[in-house]
Amino acid sequence: MMVTVDAVTHERLVAEEVALNRMAGGLAAEIAHGEGEARAAAAAAKKQRQLRSAALRNKHRAAFLPMFKRAAQAIVRQEVKALRSILRRSRKRAVRADEEPPADDGALSLAMFDEEMAKFYEAFPDVIRRQFQPVVGAFAAVVQSVIYDDELGVDPPEDAADPDELAADFADDFADRHVGSAQGQLRAIVADSEEAGEDTEAAIDERLGQWEDGGDGAAVAWADKISGLESVRALASISKSSYAAAGISMLVWMAGGTSCALCDVLVGETTEIGGNFRDDGETVDPGGDSDAAPLKVRGEGGLPHAPLHSGCDCTISAE
Numbered sequence: 001m002m003v004t005v006d007a008v009t010h011e012r013l014v015a016e017e018v019a020l021n022r023m024a025g026g027l028a029a030e031i032a033h034g035e036g037e038a039r040a041a042a043a044a045a046k047k048q049r050q051l052r053s054a055a056l057r058n059k060h061r062a063a064f065l066p067m068f069k070r071a072a073q074a075i076v077r078q079e080v081k082a083l084r085s086i087l088r089r090s091r092k093r094a095v096r097a098d099e100e101p102p103a104d105d106g107a108l109s110l111a112m113f114d115e116e117m118a119k120f121y122e123a124f125p126d127v128i129r130r131q132f133q134p135v136v137g138a139f140a141a142v143v144q145s146v147i148y149d150d151e152l153g154v155d156p157p158e159d160a161a162d163p164d165e166l167a168a169d170f171a172d173d174f175a176d177r178h179v180g181s182a183q184g185q186l187r188a189i190v191a192d193s194e195e196a197g198e199d200t201e202a203a204i205d206e207r208l209g210q211w212e213d214g215g216d217g218a219a220v221a222w223a224d225k226i227s228g229l230e231s232v233r234a235l236a237s238i239s240k241s242s243y244a245a246a247g248i249s250m251l252v253w254m255a256g257g258t259s260c261a262l263c264d265v266l267v268g269e270t271t272e273i274g275g276n277f278r279d280d281g282e283t284v285d286p287g288g289d290s291d292a293a294p295l296k297v298r299g300e301g302g303l304p305h306a307p308l309h310s311g312c313d314c315t316i317s318a319e
């Protein structure tokens with residue numbers, strides 16, 4: 001039997017189909033809208049967790065800062081004391097070493113000073129590590145907990161670094177940089193004052209005074225600079241390794257609270273977790289309207305995370 005549809009029924013069926021399609025379309029749009037809203041809400045919640053994590057980690061850094069400072073003070077005090085003693089010894093030995101008493105009895109033997117200084121700095125990294133490692137280790141455990149428990153809501157990943165190992169690596173790296181900087185500064189002073197025919201011993205002594213307490217009071221004691229820079233660096237590098245262990249692939253530069261015109265350029269910039277915000281030789285340029293001059297990033301490793309400069313309190317977060 002053939003089913004025939006008369007014209008009127010056909011019209012009705014078409015109209016019903018159109019209506020049904022409209023309903024379905026509306027429903028699909030509604031679902032899509034709902035999904036969009038859910039996605040937007042999830043993104044907003046994620047942003048909220050990121051901001052809270054960064055704020056919390058910065059707060060912990062502020063709480064740890066006095067401990068970083070005590071460690072840095074112990075390092076610099078011991079260093080200045082040892083170098084003053086080397087200065088004295090190098091002067092006395094210079095007098096004894098000469099067959100003919102030199103015209104100036106108190107002349108400093110620069111060769112002896114350099115030799116003794118090198119010997120001192122060969123052994124000094126152990127002292128630096130002993131001071132820094134416990135502080136950084138305790139800090140790393142707290143930072144990991146904020147990132148895993150609070151921000152990402154995950155169990156610590158299996159390949160998450162042990163806080164003490166992170167601290168050991170960080171302390172080693174800091175010891176290298178500190179010893180390199182100190183010897184570099186002193187050797188530059190020796191070379192400059194020799195060239196200018198100035199009193200080398202007085203010039204060295206002046207720098208040691210600056211390291212101790214900022215010198216004339218206008219400058220900042222070295223321990224303050226160190227604790228500021230290294231606590232920011234520790235926070236950022238521990239955060240980065242924690243994110244990497246959790247499988248996070250992108251990082252974003254975050255302002256700490258007092259970001260300057262230079263740091264403002266980087267705030268909100270993203271990079272892959274294995275990459276750099278700037279490579280060696282690239283600049284951070286605040287633009288012509290700013291009073292701040294562009295800053296060229298130097299160093300083989302480039303700029304993988306904060307700090308950008310002395311006094312920078314920025315950090316990084318998962319993007």
Ligand SMILES: [Zn+2]
Binds near residue numbers: 260263309314
């Ligand atoms: Zn900064």
